[in-house]
Amino acid sequence: MRINRLVAATAGLGLALTLAACGGQGAGGVDDAPGGNSADADPSDQTIGVAMPTQTSERWIADGEAVKSQLEEKGYTVDLQFANDDIPTQSQQIDQMITQGVDLLIIASIDGTALSSQLESAAAKDIPVIAYDRLINGSDHVEFYVTFDNYNVGVQQATSLLVGLGFLEEDGTEAADAPTSPQNIEVFAGSPDDNNAGFFFDGAMETLAPYLEDGRIVVPSGQTDFDTVATLRWSQEAAQTRMEDLLTSTYSGGEELDGVLSPFDGISRGVITALQGAGHGPSLEEGLPIVSGQDAEIASVSLIDQGVQFATIFKDTRKLASQAVTAATSFLEGDEPEANDTETYDNGVKIVPSYLLESDIVYKENISELLIDSGYYTQEQVDTGQ
Template identity: 25%
Template sequence: MKKMRLLFFVVIAMLVLSACSMDSSLEKKDDAAKETKEGSYKIGFSISTLNNPFFVTLSDGAKAVSKENGVDLVIVDAQDDASKQASDVEDLIQQGIDLLLINPVDSSAVGSAVESANAAGIPVITVDRSADSGEVVAHIASDNVEGGKLAGEYLLELVGEGAKVAMLEGVPGSSAARDRGEGFLEAVEGKVDLVSSQPANFNRSEGLSVMENMLQAHPDIEAVFAQNDEMALGALEAISAAGKDIVVIGFDATDDALKKIDEGKMAASVAQKPEEIGRTAIETAVKYLNGEEVEEFVPVELELVKKQ
């Protein structure tokens, strides 16, 4: 009888220990699941074009900080095509992303893509260029108006009032083109003779051809503001081929532009720090997904880079 009782108590003890062990194991699994849920997100990033060094650097910054934060980052290249960007966003939505980062090809046209994400309950953050419609939780960018003013003020310093000036504009409809142009004009309006202002779509080859046409129509141009460095570099090729000495100021401070500044062939560029923009975009996205408050506009510092 005693043996039976002893055996009974041993069995009970084993069952209790087994239950405790299972509870502990389940708790560990729950904790691991919580950590995965809180620390790992799938974020889609639609970039206007990866055929531009500025956006390549921006995406590299986003990739680096994604690894640090355990983010599964899916980057898609819209190839400067607003229709492709809308299609890319639909694909990202179907992949079950937690948040959409978008660098619009066209600030107006991107509204439908933003609204699609809104309808799917996916928060949206715009990067470098804003969206004219749809709900956005934050916008990460440099102050492009201020950057345009920096360029205009330095151009005036170099050529003085009354100089004949031209401007190469970015993609029509993009907020970056609008804002940089607005800031530049605010600085120079009524002080210079703006003989020509035409779009070259943030593209180097188009910057070359548009600058060639400008020089044929206005051979006495003294200075050019290009709303990004790719167009500025194209303009420099046209200016060199024409054998002219013209002040050229760009925007973005890409590596190629900085080399031209060091060589004295380009006057200056407004540094927009694309890697920092990419990093800030991911950091802001993770904060939002973790339930923290984020600012509607998160600015990234600008500076004018010129030959020392």
């Protein structure tokens, strides 16, 4: 953390004494300056601003609630705001948090390049910033990053697709009865303004590369570059429209579509809606293509249980929230949080110290083990999709 030093002249001795406190004072050297914090401060005297991108995704609602509840359990006051996927709204919310004197910010950004001025303001008031699951780019004032191993999430997405297509077993080994004819797939990627989307895409496409190179997998539309297949704001509606367009332009002559690489459950549901609307399905057993996913949203977990969506990636938001709270507590107590990655996440200005968590592939067969037995969902939620 930054160290503020207050030099006090001692008239009688003519000596200058330097008093140092880790993050203990505001930029003006005043103990009660906005954003000031101290290793000796009681948590009940400290406020943490938590900025989440949207409430349109149940994943972000769960993240926000998990971070808030765990911080409050430690005695902190929490200002939790959701921005409805609107960049100006999130910028204004963070500006307001800084003006009101929060002691630390935890930010899951909508656009990882749009918060430079807010981070400058936070730095001026010695307010540490933790990037939550989405890296904030183009700023030196990101102290820490908590996330999942996003490249590996992409690997898992592609792996689940390969399992569904019959090339791999669920344990990742080669299937003995793998398809002998080429399998047709289409590719979707996440939002181009989300730093994680590139990691997901790279992990997935590099996993699929050997199959694409030797012709075991084919993309009939030819759309495989990130800019073409990206889905702005991870929009379910945009994904549905693009899938409908692909079906019309590429598959109207009776070509078979075997699978779709989807990086997010909302996108997956949009794709599935388009497929079912065009007469595919309605289930995997009845000819619906294999569709991957991510975030283990309850609506998609229920579809997996029903044999409609094939798989998703479970990123336990409780663990991510816990890591964010651990990092926040370290900063506010005058320490540096533990990082397990100091090489991967370059935001264009600095390598941001990071803590990476692991994720799991959810198939129909392991829903109970991963999601119900762990208390993440109840059986009733899986049954109803709510």
